[in-house]
Amino acid sequence: MNWLIDFFGDAANWSGPDGIPARILEHLEFSAAAFLIAAVIAVPLGLLIGHTGRGAFVVVVSANAARALPTLGLLVLVVLLIGVGTVLPVLIPLVVLAVPPILVNTYEGVRGVDADLRDAAYGMGLRGRQVLFQVLTPSALPLILLGLRLSAIQVVSTATVAAFVGLGGLGRFIIDGLATKTYSDVIGGAVLIALLALAVQLGFTLLNRVVVSPGVRQVR
Amino acid sequence: MITFEGVTKRYPDGTVAVDDLSLQAPTGAITVFVGPSGCGKTTSLRMINRMIDATSGRILLDDQDVRAIDPPTLRRGIGYVIQQAGLFPHRKIVDNVATVPYLLGWDKKKARARAMELLELVGLDSRLAGRYPFQLSGGQQQRVGVARALAADPPVLLMDEPFSAVDPIVRASLQEELLHLQSELHKTIVFVTHDIDEAIKLGDTVAVLRVGGHLAQMAGPATLLSEPADDFVREFLGKDRGIRRLSFVPAKGVRLGSTPADLVVDEDTRPLGWRSNGGLLPYGTFDPERDSLRAALDAALLSPNGTAIAVDGDGRVIGVATRDALDEVLAQHATGPDEQAREPDGEAPVTDPKRAES
Numbered sequence: 238m239n240w241l242i243d244f245f246g247d248a249a250n251w252s253g254p255d256g257i258p259a260r261i262l263e264h265l266e267f268s269a270a271a272f273l274i275a276a277v278i279a280v281p282l283g284l285l286i287g288h289t290g291r292g293a294f295v296v297v298v299s300a301n302a303a304r305a306l307p308t309l310g311l312l313v314l315v316v317l318l319i320g321v322g323t324v325l326p327v328l329i330p331l332v333v334l335a336v337p338p339i340l341v342n343t344y345e346g347v348r349g350v351d352a353d354l355r356d357a358a359y360g361m362g363l364r365g366r367q368v369l370f371q372v373l374t375p376s377a378l379p380l381i382l383l384g385l386r387l388s389a390i391q392v393v394s395t396a397t398v399a400a401f402v403g404l405g406g407l408g409r410f411i412i413d414g415l416a417t418k419t420y421s422d423v424i425g426g427a428v429l430i431a432l433l434a435l436a437v438q439l440g441f442t443l444l445n446r447v448v449v450s451p452g453v454r455q456v457r
Numbered sequence: 458m459i460t461f462e463g464v465t466k467r468y469p470d471g472t473v474a475v476d477d478l479s480l481q482a483p484t485g486a487i488t489v490f491v492g493p494s495g496c497g498k499t500t501s502l503r504m505i506n507r508m509i510d511a512t513s514g515r516i517l518l519d520d521q522d523v524r525a526i527d528p529p530t531l532r533r534g535i536g537y538v539i540q541q542a543g544l545f546p547h548r549k550i551v552d553n554v555a556t557v558p559y560l561l562g563w564d565k566k567k568a569r570a571r572a573m574e575l576l577e578l579v580g581l582d583s584r585l586a587g588r589y590p591f592q593l594s595g596g597q598q599q600r601v602g603v604a605r606a607l608a609a610d611p612p613v614l615l616m617d618e619p620f621s622a623v624d625p626i627v628r629a630s631l632q633e634e635l636l637h638l639q640s641e642l643h644k645t646i647v648f649v650t651h652d653i654d655e656a657i658k659l660g661d662t663v664a665v666l667r668v669g670g671h672l673a674q675m676a677g678p679a680t681l682l683s684e685p686a687d688d689f690v691r692e693f694l695g696k697d698r699g700i701r702r703l704s705f706v707p708a709k710g711v712r713l714g715s716t717p718a719d720l721v722v723d724e725d726t727r728p729l730g731w732r733s734n735g736g737l738l739p740y741g742t743f744d745p746e747r748d749s750l751r752a753a754l755d756a757a758l759l760s761p762n763g764t765a766i767a768v769d770g771d772g773r774v775i776g777v778a779t780r781d782a783l784d785e786v787l788a789q790h791a792t793g794p795d796e797q798a799r800e801p802d803g804e805a806p807v808t809d810p811k812r813a814e815s
């Protein structure tokens with residue numbers, strides 16, 4: 238408890254380029270960039286594979302890779318390959334981490350739509366694309382959002398690694414704190430990351446209320 | 458008119474679901490495809506709106522080969538109702554009904570107004586319009602399915618076991634509703650069912666299919682009951698064909714006698730019961746203008762004295778049909794000798810088929 242008071246009670250921790258607000262902002266920047274890139278790749282891909290039924294192996298490979306690949310190892314690899322100094326070494330591993338949950342859940346969401354519903358949609362005279370966007374996507378939305386949420390939470394938690402390659406973010410408190418044995422910083426940083434993850438969770442819960450039709454939300 | 462010309466469907470795995478099927482579904486009438494499970498009813502139906510394409514042969518809508526029309530365009534002009542309703546779960550009922558009008562580019566206001574009209578037409582409370590499908594009972598969803606199929610006023614309606622998943626009471630009311638709608642709308646309807654009673658109740662024409670996608674017989678329901686083409690059809694029709702046959706004979710021809718003194722009526726001359734030392738005995742009524750001979754016979758069996766009470770549209774007594782009077786009509790409708798000869802079990806239909814068709 239004392240450590241928390243030391244960390245959050247210290248006025249110096251609240252201002253300047255290494256203060257809490259600045260670090261949170263940096264952290265969110267990496268996370269948001271990685272998350273958005275992943276979403277732009279994985280959502281359309283998941284929709285397409287789920288709709289056409291072609292390329293399902295991509296989903297399987299991605300799901301397995303997610304379990305097998307250590308993010309930190311990937312970070313080191315990318316740094317070795319392209320060096321430090323840009324955000325790329327951080328972004329690449331984060332995107333790789335963020336894609337599978339979105340891809341898998343979007344795919345499963347679309348594929349899991351009741352065959353009769355899909356059939357009725359075609360039977361009414363919807364074209365393939367209309368079936369995808371007017372029927373499959375709205376029905377799959379709860380799962381798509383679940384994938385996005387899992388992904389966002391992982392990214393926010395893992396963006397800590399940016400600090401390993403000299404970039405900012407909340408990881409700095411942890412890395413620097415460990416280096417200088419300032420454990421209040423380590424714990425304060427960890428708590429902030431946990432709070433961010435919680436905020437993401439809350440954000441998605443609200444988003445779910447707004448974008449998912451009550452007709453679909455109730456059924457699941 | 459929908460015409461099948463030598464239509465065959467062979468699935469990629471080699472199953473021949475429909476084999477050289479030729480038949481016509483007349484305009485403005487209900488044609489029922491009936492047969493045991495797996496006999497190719499669904500496949501036949503779905504070849505009409507090209508949810509499935511035939512392997513060979515042609516299907517004509519009026520005079521146009523359906524293969525010449527782009528499937529989504531074709532389907533927007535054909536109402537389609539399936540067993541599980543298949544409503545879009547994320548859309549409100551009103552928007553579900555307006556699906557095809559939206560696809561056809563109607564403006565939203567007009568499409569919704571049309572949808573509200575249809576909800577009323579199929580007997581749904583307008584308050585349901587703002588609900589989602591999961592908030593409706595199975596029977597209500599099925600009505601919405603029918604409303605959705607009718608929304609853009611297509612001349613043709615395809616229905617694949619639309620009432621099979623609801624309980625018998627709801628099913629009966631949905632069937633009545635469909636007949637009522639049809640009496641106003643005169644659509645060309647192809648209706649698929651495995652239930653022969655449903656087929657006989659709804660069909661103007663009934664096509665009995667046997668497994669392998671062969672047409673066993675195609676006839677009006679009365680003819681089907683009195684003249685099944687072969688043992689398969691006879692067996693499929695089930696028991697009591699003779700009695701069921703009477704449903705197609707109007708009760709109009711029954712000779713009515715004057716109201717006997719022991720029939721107690723109220724001040725509006727509606728029947729109350731048969732007088733019997735102090736108490737009232739049960740009775741049965743029929744309306745000669747609307748009911749069938751079967752209903753008249755049923756009414757007679759409900760009265761202890763075997764006399765059926767004839768009533769008008771308002772339920773007022775207009776006379777009675779004694780057992781003798783009913784017997785006279787039954788005799789007129791007894792089966793001819795050639796038909797009896799074909800009955801191995803002596804379960805002969807009661808009616809002259811030629812009369813029944815008129």
Ligand SMILES: Nc1ncnc2c1ncn2[C@@H]1O[C@H](COP(=O)(O)OP(=O)(O)O)[C@@H](O)[C@H]1O
Nearest residue numbers: 468470472474493494495496497498499500501
């Ligand atoms: N997609 C398919 N692939 C292979 N066989 C099929 C397919 N759909 C239906 N069948 C087969 O074709 C036959 C007719 O099926 P169907 O038209 O669904 O019959 P029904 O609607 O009368 O029960 C059955 O033997 C069924 O197993």
Ligand SMILES: [Mg+2]
Nearest residue numbers: 498499500618
């Ligand atoms: Mg079927």
